[in-house]
Amino acid sequence: MASGGNNENVTETGSLSIVVLGASGDLAKKKTFPALFNLYRQGFLHPDEVCILGYARTKISNDELRNRIRGYLPHGKGASNDQAEDVSKFLQLIKYVSGSYDSEEGFRSLDKEISAHELLKHTAVGSSRRLFYFALPPSVYPSVCKMIKNCCMNECMIRLHRGLDALALWTPRGSDIGADRGGWTRIVVEKPFGKDLESAEQLSTQIGELFDEPQIYRIDHYLGKELVQNLLVLRFANRFFLPLWNRDNIDNVQIVFREDFGTEGRGGYFDQYGIIRDIIQNHLLQVLCLVAMEKPVSLKPEHIRDEKVKVLQSVIPLKDEEVVLGQYDGYTEDPTVPDNSNTPTFATMVLRIHNERWEGVPFILKAGKALNSRKAEIRVQFKDVPGDIFRCQKQSRNEFVIRLQPSEAMYMKLTVKQPGLEMSTIQSELDLSYGQRYQGVPIPEAYERLILDTIRGDQQHFVRRDELKAAWEIFTPLLHRIDRGEVKSVSYKPGSRGPVEADQLLERAGYVQTHGYIWIPPTL
Ligand SMILES: NC(=O)C1=CN([C@@H]2O[C@H](COP(=O)(O)OP(=O)(O)OC[C@H]3O[C@@H](n4cnc5c(N)ncnc54)[C@H](OP(=O)(O)O)[C@@H]3O)[C@@H](O)[C@H]2O)C=CC1
Numbered sequence: 001m002a003s004g005g006n007n008e009n010v011t012e013t014g015s016l017s018i019v020v021l022g023a024s025g026d027l028a029k030k031k032t033f034p035a036l037f038n039l040y041r042q043g044f045l046h047p048d049e050v051c052i053l054g055y056a057r058t059k060i061s062n063d064e065l066r067n068r069i070r071g072y073l074p075h076g077k078g079a080s081n082d083q084a085e086d087v088s089k090f091l092q093l094i095k096y097v098s099g100s101y102d103s104e105e106g107f108r109s110l111d112k113e114i115s116a117h118e119l120l121k122h123t124a125v126g127s128s129r130r131l132f133y134f135a136l137p138p139s140v141y142p143s144v145c146k147m148i149k150n151c152c153m154n155e156c157m158i159r160l161h162r163g164l165d166a167l168a169l170w171t172p173r174g175s176d177i178g179a180d181r182g183g184w185t186r187i188v189v190e191k192p193f194g195k196d197l198e199s200a201e202q203l204s205t206q207i208g209e210l211f212d213e214p215q216i217y218r219i220d221h222y223l224g225k226e227l228v229q230n231l232l233v234l235r236f237a238n239r240f241f242l243p244l245w246n247r248d249n250i251d252n253v254q255i256v257f258r259e260d261f262g263t264e265g266r267g268g269y270f271d272q273y274g275i276i277r278d279i280i281q282n283h284l285l286q287v288l289c290l291v292a293m294e295k296p297v298s299l300k301p302e303h304i305r306d307e308k309v310k311v312l313q314s315v316i317p318l319k320d321e322e323v324v325l326g327q328y329d330g331y332t333e334d335p336t337v338p339d340n341s342n343t344p345t346f347a348t349m350v351l352r353i354h355n356e357r358w359e360g361v362p363f364i365l366k367a368g369k370a371l372n373s374r375k376a377e378i379r380v381q382f383k384d385v386p387g388d389i390f391r392c393q394k395q396s397r398n399e400f401v402i403r404l405q406p407s408e409a410m411y412m413k414l415t416v417k418q419p420g421l422e423m424s425t426i427q428s429e430l431d432l433s434y435g436q437r438y439q440g441v442p443i444p445e446a447y448e449r450l451i452l453d454t455i456r457g458d459q460q461h462f463v464r465r466d467e468l469k470a471a472w473e474i475f476t477p478l479l480h481r482i483d484r485g486e487v488k489s490v491s492y493k494p495g496s497r498g499p500v501e502a503d504q505l506l507e508r509a510g511y512v513q514t515h516g517y518i519w520i521p522p523t524l
C-alpha cells in the first residue's frame with residue numbers, strides 16, 4: 001500500500017493537490033478553506049506546487065465556489081491591500097469539480113484535474129502528494145474512500161501520461177513505489193467517527209481495508225489548539241509539576257466546554273448525536289488523555305498515542321449517579337428536532353482512572369450548549385493544605401487553570417498575605433495570559449496547524465484507531481441507554497449555568513468552589 005508515513009528524511013517538493021470533499025458545506029467554508037488560506041499566506045503552500053480542488057454534488061462553477069469562500073477569508077473592511085491581493089491569488093488556486101460520492105465518474109474527473117496539475121508542475125515520478133480532506137457527513141466515508149482508492153491515488157496517472165517504463169504501467173494505484181520519493185496519498189476524516197463502538201469499528205474496518213493507518217488522519221480540532229498542544233510541554237518540561245501531578249496532591253480535575261449559543265441551524269445533525277458524541281467523547285476526552293497520561297518515551301506520534309491509549313483503557317465504567325444530562329428549554333423548537341427528543345445538549349460526568357497515579361481522583365467532564373458563557377478550560381484543584389495555621393481566614397484550595405479559549409491563559413490560584421499591616425490571607429494568582437505575555441504573536445487556528453501536520457506527515461495530533469475504539473468503549477453503554485430513553489435529560493434555562501444537579505454532582509465529587517474570587521483576564 002502507499003506510504004502515508006512520516007517522511008522525516010525526505011524534503012518534500014513537487015506538486016501538492018489538496019482536495020476538499022464536501023466543498024459546498026459549512027465546515028469547508030468556515031474552517032477548511034480559511035485554514036488553507038492562512039497556510040498559503042504564511043508560505044506553507046507554494047503557488048508553484050499547490051492546487052486546491054473542491055469537490056461536492058452541488059453544481060456550481062469555479063467562481064461560484066470562490067465567491068462562497070471569499071466571505072470567510074480576511075479581506076473585508078480593515079484588510080490591507082496586501083491581504084486583498086493574497087485573497088485573490090489564493091482563490092485562483094482553487095478549482096471545483098462536481099460529482100457524486102458513490103460513482104466513479106466524478107472521481108475520474110477529479111483525478112484528471114489532479115493529474116493535469118501534476119503534469120503542469122513537471123512532477124517527478126513518485127513524488128506527487130495528494131491530500132483528501134473529508135468535510136463530509138461520515139455516512140459517505142466508505143464510498144468516498146472506495147472511489148479515491150479506485151480512481152485517485154497518486155502515481156499511476158502520471159506514469160501513464162508520460163509513457164514511462166514498463167514497471168510503471170503495471171504499478172497498481174496506491175503501490176509503495178513513490179514512498180521513498182516523498183509521494184503519498186492521505187485522507188483526513190472528520191468527527192463524529194461513528195456513533196458508538198460498533199459503528200466506529202465497522203467504519204474503521206471499512207476504511208482500514210482501503211488505507212493503511214499512516215495514511216489516515218482522524219482529526220480532532222481540539223488537539224490543534226495552542227494550549228492543548230502546550231500540555232505535554234507544561235507537564236514534562238517543568239520540574240514544578242512532576243512531583244505534584246498525582247493522587248497525593250490533586251483532589252479533582254475538571255475539563256469544561258461551554259458555549260453561549262444553541263444548536264443554531266445544526267439541530268438536525270446535533271439531535272442524532274448529542275453533546276456526548278459531539279464534544280465529550282472526542283474533544284474533552286482527548287484533553288483528558290493529555291492531562292492524565294504518563295510521560296511518553298519520546299515525542300514520536302506512536303509513543304504519545306501509546307500512552308493515551310493506556311489512559312483510556314484504564315477508565316472504569318461510568319456510574320449513573322455520576323452523570324447529569326440536560327437539555328435547554330426551546331431546543332425542540334427547531335423544526336429539524338423531534339418534539340419528544342431526549343438528546344442531551346448538556347452533560348456533566350465523572351470519569352475515574354484506575355491506575356497508580358490517579359486512583360480516587362475524579363475527572364469531571366462538563367460540556368453544554370446555550371449556557372451563560374463561552375469558554376473551554378482545564379481546572380486542576382489541589383488538596384487542602386494540611387494543618388492550617390492561618391486562622392484568620394479559611395484557606396482556599398490551590399488551583400491550576402489552563403484556559404483553552406477565549407483569551408488563552410494559564411494561571412495558578414494561590415493564597416497570599418493580604419498586603420497591609422494585618423496578617424490576613426487572600427486569594428491571588430500567578431498569571432500567564434497569552435495576550436499580554438506574547439503581544440503581537442498570532443496564535444494559529446487549530447485547523448491550520450493540523451492541516452500542516454497532515455502535509456508534513458506528522459500524526460502526533462491525530463487519533464489512532466485503537467484510541468478511538470477505547471474512547472467509544474467508555475461511552476457506548478451510557479449512549480445506548482440514553483438512546484433508549486432510559487437515562488433522561490433534565491431541562492435548563494438557556495443562558496444559565498446548566499442544571500443545578502450538575503453543580504451538586506461537582507460538589508459530591510469533591511470540588512470546592514472558592515467564593516468571592518473570580519479571575520479576570522488582564523487587559524493591555
Ligand atoms: N460544521 C462544523 O462546525 C463542524 C463539522 N464537523 C464535521 O465535519 C463534517 C462536515 O460538516 P459540515 O460541513 O457541517 O456538513 P454539511 O452538512 O454542511 O455537509 C457538507 C457537504 O456534504 C454534502 N452532504 C450533506 N449531507 C449529505 C448526505 N446526506 N449525503 C451526501 N452528501 C451530503 C453536501 O454537499 P453536496 O450536497 O454539494 O454534495 C454538503 O455541502 C461532518 O463530519 C461534521 O460532523 C466537525 C467539526 C465542526
Ligand SMILES: O=C1O[C@H](COP(=O)(O)O)[C@@H](O)[C@H](O)[C@H]1O
Nearest residue numbers: 191221259278279283376405446
Ligand atoms: O466539534 C465541534 O466543535 C464546535 C466548538 O469548537 P470550538 O473550537 O469553537 O470550541 C462546536 O460548536 C460543535 O458543536 C462541534 O461539532
